Each structure stands twice: as C-alpha cells, then as structure tokens.
Amino acid sequence: MIPGTFDYHRPTTVESAVALLLQLGEDARPLAGGHSLIPLMKTRLAAPEHLVDLGAIEGLHRVERIGDDVVIGAMTTQHSVINSSLLADLVPILRETALVIADPQIRYKGTIGGNCANGDPGNDMPALMQCLGASYTLTGTGGNRQVSARDFYLGAYETALAPGEILTEIRIPIPPTGHGYGYEKLKRKVGDYATAAAAVVITMAAGTCTSASIGLTNVSETPLWAAEAARILVGSTLDVATVDAAVAAAEAITTPASDMRGPAEYRTKMAGVMLRRALGRARVRATV
Amino acid sequence: MNEQVKIDIDRAERTEKLQGMGCKRKRVEDIRFTQGKGSYVDDLKLPGMLFGDFVRSPHAHARIVSIDTTRAKALPGVIAVLTAADLKPLGLHYMPTLAGDVQAVLAEEKVLFQNQEVAFVIAEDRYIASDATELVDVVYEALPCIVDPFKAMLPDAPILREDIKDKMIGAHGPRKHPNHIFEWQIGDKQATDEVFAHADVTIKEMLVDHRTHPSPLETCQSVASFDKVKGELTLWGTFQAPHVIRTVVSLISGLPEHKIHVIAPDIGGGFGNKVGAYAGYVCSVVGSIVLGVPVKWVEDRMENLSTTSFARDYHMTTELAATKEGKILGMRVHVLADHGAFDACADPSKWPAGFMNICTGSYDIPVAHLAVDGVYTNKASGGVAYRCSFRVTEAVFAIERAIEVLAQKLGMDAAELRIKNFIKAEQFPYHSALGWEYDSGDYHTAMKKAMDAIGYTALRAEQAEKREAFKRGETRELMGIGISFFTEIVGAGPAKNCDILGIAMFDSAEIRIHPTGSVIARMGTKSQGQGHETTYAQIIATELGIPADDIMIEEGNTDTAPYGLGTYGSRSTPVAGAATAVAARKIKAKAQMIAAHMLEVHEGDLEWDIDRFRVKGLPEKFKTMKEIAWSAYNAPPPNLEPGLEAVNYYEPPNMTYPFGAYFCVMDIDVDTGVAKTRRFYALDDCGTRINPMIIEGQVHGGLTEAFACAMGQEIRYDEMGNVMGASFMDFFLPTAVETPKWETDFTVTPSPHHPIGAKGVGESPHVGGVPCFSNAVNDAYAFLDAGHIQMPHDAWRLWKVGERLGLHG
C-alpha cells in the first residue's frame, strides 16, 4: 500500500491543465479529490508518473441554475452537493444519492466530477446522471464538447474522455416540479460500494405514470440506463404486474461480477429489489 | 451531626480519594491516546534507520525455480536484498513456532501460501523499498494447491510440507498423512459411544467456525537496532508478550538474553494478532545485525490480513445425546482444524487445540469425547485466539449452536433446555467430563436475570405472531431470538498444564513505594488498549491505600519489567492482577511492622482502615500509608531493612471461569438477506469488578468483534488459493452505524482462588457473542426447517437460504 513515485503539478487554469495533460501524455492523470485515484495508486493498480491537480483551478467549484438546467462544476465536492439548497430544491435525488456515498470524510474531499469521470461501475453518480439525462462538458485543447452521460461510459474505467480532456461541468435538465424520485442502495456497511443500487425519477398524472427514467449502479461493467424497464412503467398505474415486468426488464440487462458482495445472481436480484423500493418511494413522493 | 455519621463520611471520602477497585475511574492512558500523543513502533525514528519490505508470492503453492535480485540491488537507495540463501547459513531461513513446528522466514524451495515472504528488500526509505520489491525477479513453477482441509487428507493429495515429509512423528505424536499435523484426543471415548448408542435422542451437525482475522488498528511492526560495538540488540515491536519474544530471539539468534532489549511501546490493539513471531521481525533483526544500522518493518493492511496469524477455521462435527425429556447425556466432537501452511498456532505448548475441551460449556454433561485433527493447507498460517482464550470461541460456538439444534429436535424451548442442564451453583468446584475444574458459578441466577431483563416470554409470543403473519404474506421480515450462555476459561495458567516453550505461564508484578508515598509498579503483561495503567493502579490503590493517581504503571520494557508471559487469553487480571495484589500485600505486611514501630504498639494491635493502620479501639491513633512510606526510608524499625517494595511471581492454582447470559433479537429482511439487530443484551459475570466502566468498554468492543465475525467477516480463498477480500474494502469491520446498541448487565460470583476474586472479561463478549448472533439468525429461519445455517451470516448468504427455502416467490 505504498504508491510509486510521481511528480505533482498544480495548474491554475483549465487551459494550462489541458496543455499539461496533453504534453505529459499517458503517464499523467488529473487529480480531483483523490479518493478513487489514490487508493488505486496505493495498491499500485495505477502508477501515474504525473498528477495534475485540478484543485487550484478557479471556477470549477460551483452550482448554478442556467435556464432549465442546473450546472455543477466538476470540482464541487459531494459535501457541497449535500449542502446546496439550490440542488435540494431542484434535484433532490442528488442529495439523497450523495448521502449514501462513502462517508463524511471522503465526501468532504471527493468531487462530483471525479465520481463521474472515474469510470468505476461502483460509483453512484454515473447511473444517477444517466437517469437524469445529464450531460458532461468535456474540455480539451479544441474547446468544449457535450457528451450525454448515457453515452459516456464504455467499459470499466473506460470513458469517452479523449487524451488531454477534462470533465469541467455537469449539466442536469431540471426534472418537472412534483416529480417523484428515489435512490436506493444496498451496501454491506457505511463506506461500501453498492451491491446494487437503483435511481428512479418519475412523473405521475391522475394516478398514471407519465414519464420514467431508471439508472442502475454496479451491476455491470458500466452504469446502466434501464430504458426498457422505464418504458414499461409509462402509461401504467404502477400496478403490481407492471412493476414486476419492469423489474424483470431491469434485471435482464444486468451483468454483475461475482465478488465478496455476493454472487452475480444475487446482485441481479438485488438490482430488482432496489428498483422496486426506489420506485415505491418515488411514487409516494410524486405529487400528482 | 452524630459521631458515627461523621466517621462514615470521613471513610467514604477517603475511599473515594483512592479511586480504587469498583470505581469507574477514567482511563489514564486515554489522555495521550485521544490527543494523538501515544507512541507507537512506527513513530520511532532513529538516525540512519533503513526500511524493509517483502517480495511476496503470487502463488498459493509453487516451486521456486530462481530468484534474481540484480535489478533490485541496482536501484539507487537499495542497501540489501535478503533471500533464504542469505538466511540459511545463519540457520534462520526457518524459525520455530509456538506449536512445535517450524515456519519459513523466507521461502527456500517452495512457497506454500499466497503472499508468503520470498525476499526482504532493505532500502533508505519506505518508497524505494517498495519499488525494489517489484524488481526482484522470481521464477515460479505452479503446483496444485489445497484450500479445503478435507481434501488435504485424501490419499492422493499433493504433499505440501516437503521439508518434513519423512518426519512422521510430529510435536504432538504420530502423523497420519504427510499433510497431517497432529491428532489430539481427550475424554472417555468408549463410555461416550456407549451413551450415544442407547440415547433417546441424538443430534449431529457440522458446525464451521470459519477463517477470519483479528484486525487491530495498528498492524504488526518492528524496529531492530543492533549495536555492533556492545553486541547488543534493541528490538521495538508490536508484542503482546515482549519477554517471550526476548527469549525466542535469544534462542534463535544465539545472542545472550541479557544483551537483548525488547521494548513494546504503545500498542494499537492486538486481539491475538501480536502474539506470534513473524518473518518481518526476524528480517528486521537480521538486517540490523548484518548492516549495523536500525531496520524498520511495518506491515500494511493487506499484508496483515493475508499473512500474519489468522483465527478459527475449525470444522466441528458436533454431537449431543439426550433423554427425550431433555437431559443431556453425552457429547462427541470431532474437529478438522485447518492450520494453513505451518503450524504456528499460538497455544500453550501442551495444547495443540487450545482449550477446545471447554466445549461441554455450562452444562452438566456426564461423558464426552473430543478429537481434533490438525492439517496443513495452502493458506497463511496462524490459528491465534482472536479475542478469546485459546480456541474457546470455537468451543463455545460448538456447544451453544448444538444445544439449539437439540432443542429444536426435542421441540423444547432453547432457554428451558439450557436451564435444565446447567451445572448447579452447589456443584462448584465442578469437574467437567473433559478435564477442567470450574472454579465458581451461579448460572441459574444469571439466566433468570437475563430472561427477565430481555422479556423473554413476551419476545417468544411476538415471534409466534410474526411467524404467522409471515406465513400469511403480511410481512417479509423474520424475527430471530438468539441465546448464548457461555462459560469461558481464562487466566492461563497453572504450571502443571500450561507453558510456552517450556516457560511456565506465571505472571508478575513489582511494586515500589517511593519515600513520598507515590508508586511505580511494573508487570510482565502488556496492554494493547485494555487499560492496564488504569486498572492495575486501582488494585494497588485499594490494597495499599494510596490514591490511584499517585501510582504509575509501566509494562513492555524487558529491561525494567519483571518477566511475564504477556497479555492474551484474558490472563492479565487473573494472573498479573493476582501478582499485583499479592505483591501489594507483602508491602502491606511490612508497612504494618513499620506502623507498629511508629505507634509503639504491637503489630497485632493494629487494624487496616482504608489508607492507614490504626490502633484497635483508638481510631485517632493511626499512621497513613504515606507516613509509613516516609518512615520506611527515614527511620525503619531496627532489624528491618529500609525501603518499601515487593515483587511477586504468581503461578495461578487454577484457571478462572467467567460466564454470561446473552440475548439477541434480530429482524431479517428475506428479500435482501439483510439482518438488523434490534436488541442485544449481555449479562457478564467476571467475578470481582475492578473498573465497571472498563468492563463495559471491553464488553462493547468484544461484542462488536463478535458481531463482525458472525455477520460477515471472513478470510476466504478461491480454488487457486487466492486470498479474497483481504483489505478493508471487503473485510467486514463494522462502523458505529452498523454496530448494534449494546445493553450490558452483570452478576458477581468471585473466583474463590484469586486473591481479589477477579476473573477477566476482555474476551467473554466475543466468545459469547458469536454464537448468540448465529443462534438469532438460525432461530429466525428455524420454523421453516432451514437446517443449520453456517456463518458468516452476510446478506447474500442469508438471501441464498431464502432461495433454497423458496421464500422469494
């Protein structure tokens, strides 16, 4: 648990960070809160020769409303996400999710950008971002591009980030007022990654589900957007048969690993149970 | 105010000032611990100190074809790389174990478990040492491995220990197979078989106490510093038994024992993990002797969990025979004990299976037979007592699970069955069928108090209702009630049956009263967080009438402390605590002579009164201990040598037998397998209570570790012998959030043979807690005929039980 040798850089602008990363090439990694990267370095599963700390760059730590979106700077910590009244009002599921990530100490350092950019299927924010239809602003030498969270994750630790690119902000379309939501996570203890977790956002009108979106955490190489399961819910009263069908559709797309959290079959079933419970809570919270 | 009230107030005030036995004195060591001012091995920085790190085997079983250290030695900052070839000429490539086996320090021809030590890199800093381990080129030829102890004994099993393959008589008698270590038997086999052949009811269950690992916050570590000019070695380390380490180092290094200074500074938890001698200690010593500069070795968490001593891995076929009315007639147990690659089990030398023969528990079982077979597998070695006296957690798990299985078969309430079979208060001292003499106990009283406190009858009624509701589909929760009534055996121990490498398991105390009446006392034990600095001082305070705050306790430096066997197996209070009381009494006897001289009366005319000797019938004529101390140095009576100090080496006449009644109420979500502990009530009887607050703290800690072991903590291996989950990512160490709320209670049945009647409590909660949790889980599913459910009871395993029983629709 002793990391290899590395150099440390602390640029103050996005431009210089991007330039550094490009110049240093494959041996360089951005450093945000360090709570995913440093454990990997301590076990020597990662051995970057250069760390480019994004901590001194101004403007990456912010939460604001821009039109129909909320925009969160990549270096905003999970702690700030939890304490943002803007987010609590507009996208309360973010707070609910951030509260089940790791523990208070880690949330105080760990960033939402790092959580989304990391590409570990165990991270909780990515599936939520897929559920919310968020997009990421990726900044490289050629300027910015937008990539949907639903297209960003290519495999375990493989993302759409090109060499030298930094995730600078997250844009989340504000869900309609009165929407119901729930993030349900099964874990062995505080500070544990999910055995399985589900994010649900729905809207209801006159007892009928008018829209639904579902994300699943840690039951595949990537976060999963359960489009088919959500489609099944829309137009129903969320009756038992429909929910059963949606749960089955969600379970069907999972391909979890067997690990100390349990065998694959268990984790698939837990994705279903978490979905059922998240949906139950979302329904109670939906105002119409 | 009348005279008597005045006297009472005065006496109460003087007693309170002492902060002696029975008071909730705050832990004095916490003043430094809570401020980060403790001083641990890793805090040590010596001039010129080098750092060591291990090259470890990726294979569980492989032949070493070659080791090439060239690239590592070429790395700037690397000073030396040790391999077995370097140690062999010194006779140090193997070291003796406490169990009479030998253990590789650095692997010579073969590796026998994953992460086994292969080479030791010594470098100028910790980072370079770690970098260099990646530059040692080792070529392995993989061999078939054994992780299942049952397969170790198959006729065609690969032979693991080629170094001893022709040595068919082991330290504990004949070996039946090259992978066999020992067979140990006790009890009357014939009479037991006879009882089983004719009993109304018998049960037989394979109970697995799975492999796990103690996890002290501080891992194992050492700093060795050899002074070539003086020929002296100073060794700082995480040692639960520093004196034994000194003797062992002397025996294996050939250095005279007086030229070895072993120092155990503050220790951040032990739980058995720091009893053994490890390759890291030896390599830091060799490194320092060879290089003449200090060498530090600090284990990381993954190394700790995967290499230094594990615990448990006992596969216990447990049988009970009873009448149909529920009177237990006999017990028969066979254990297959997985000891890993070397027999490095930490037990008193004559006890290869520890005190497993306490497995008849709290019950009057007329006959019993126990046989234990130890075997080698391709796993890390160890077999330490993880917060318990030697193999007592295993023993108590066997009887406390088995009695529940029997209750179910008989259709009897599990509490009632226990009460029916308890050893009665009037039967003590009680001779058990497997050879122990239980010193004292009052099980019926404790059980009744516990059942009343938890509201046992009401809980069973609630459970019956819940079960019906579950069957009707109205709830998805199962309610379990766990019971455990354990008897521990601690305080090893009497010389007649307990020694470590031939050294009797006594312990010691040396007390010196200074002229001004303050005290320094040293013991042969070593606290790892138990609060010895607080409690030993309380014993002396009460015995000698000196305020505990004026008494300093010191342990861990072999140059200054009297020889002792160390702290584990809850032995500090029963053995060193007794030595402390006896040494104090020697001082008190001398103090009485001095007081008599000072008061010009006959010794027999004096009586002790809290902090002073006073003349019988003349309470205003007295001398306080403080005055006596001054006089001891200033004007001792003629014919009496000056000074006021004493030493005692205490050899206990018997073990002590703490006991307790534990109850657990658990609710299990069948759909996820998640178990929630609703209540946990622990009644402990540890005899005389020295510091109720420390006892409570020990109970909280022990129960938390019991909860962890029962509910998820494990060291697992896959079929290739890869160790799984050996980091805090997976290894279940509960936080305050998962840990249940503990309700504690007590009864007091003093030990009749201990000078202050104390029995030791550090391990009881762990020993009693594990089966209590497991019984709660098993009880929850019992009405569904689930059969025995093995530990650990983590969520996925309980979900699998639900699957098997068809509970998930």
Ligand SMILES: Cc1cc2nc3c(=O)[nH]c(=O)nc-3n(C[C@H](O)[C@H](O)[C@H](O)COP(=O)(O)OP(=O)(O)OC[C@H]3O[C@@H](n4cnc5c(N)ncnc54)[C@H](O)[C@@H]3O)c2cc1C
């Ligand atoms: C004990 C423990 C428990 C945890 N439990 C959970 C949990 O339950 N759920 C969960 O979601 N997480 C968990 N985490 C991870 C934690 O949330 C991390 O903080 C988070 O995953 C990464 O954020 P960071 O800011 O720490 O990123 P870092 O660790 O600094 O970086 C992570 C990776 O992302 C890259 N990166 C970071 N920021 C950017 C950026 N802006 N642009 C491009 N690349 C970037 C880095 O190069 C690195 O590869 C846990 C961590 C620990 C130590």
